[in-house]
Amino acid sequence: DIQMTQSPSSLSASVGDRVTITCRASQGISNYLAWYQQKPGKVPKLLIYAASTLQSGVPSRFSGSGSGTDFTLTISSLQPEDVATYYCQKYITAPWTFGQGTRVAIK
Amino acid sequence: EVQLVESGGGLVQPGGSLRLSCAASGFTLNRYWMSWVRQPPGKGLEWVANIKQDEKEKYYVESVRGRFTISRDNAKNSLYLQMNSLRAEDTALYYCARSGLQWNFPHDSWGQGTLVTVSS
8 A cells, every 4th residue: 555654743833934744655656645624623724636626615725745755735825814734635545544644733 | 504513423332333424515416426434532633435316426545445335325314324334443533524516526515523542
């Protein structure tokens, strides 16, 4: 099975900072990569699919890039409401594995 | 508005069985692939299974294959997960999630989840 590895596992940044989270697949997955945001105590929310397509209603400060094995999620200007755990997921073939998550906090 | 409402969770002994249900509304269930995703307390997300619109394709994570069965009843707007031979490591919040019209689309809508606890 293809493994998904996120880094870092957690980060702390100031409001307004640019934040980047990385997701690496153990084999190429083309662009079949999604990013989710899960706020504390809440249901996961789809942010990005096809590696770089923003889901409807998601603020434009979120962006995704990458193809093959290396992907990034960028928050261009971190806001207090962005405190959450972020997960990548590959969906090219079963199992649709998630990364282990990256917890984002405000410094 | 898309709504997914899970039910059927609870406390069960190791080796026991449980059947989860997910009631879908606000969209035409028979047009979408559907999935189950779980989250152990305080841990990350784990994809469990998904099912094609006509039930002709079903996929499972290795750890549940042979023990869990995903099914659906489009006429009743419902998705199910039959869980047998439950283990302590199956303890988690189980989410019902909508996928796409085709197989290659992730989960754009989620239910609130139903908690399954496997313990003696």
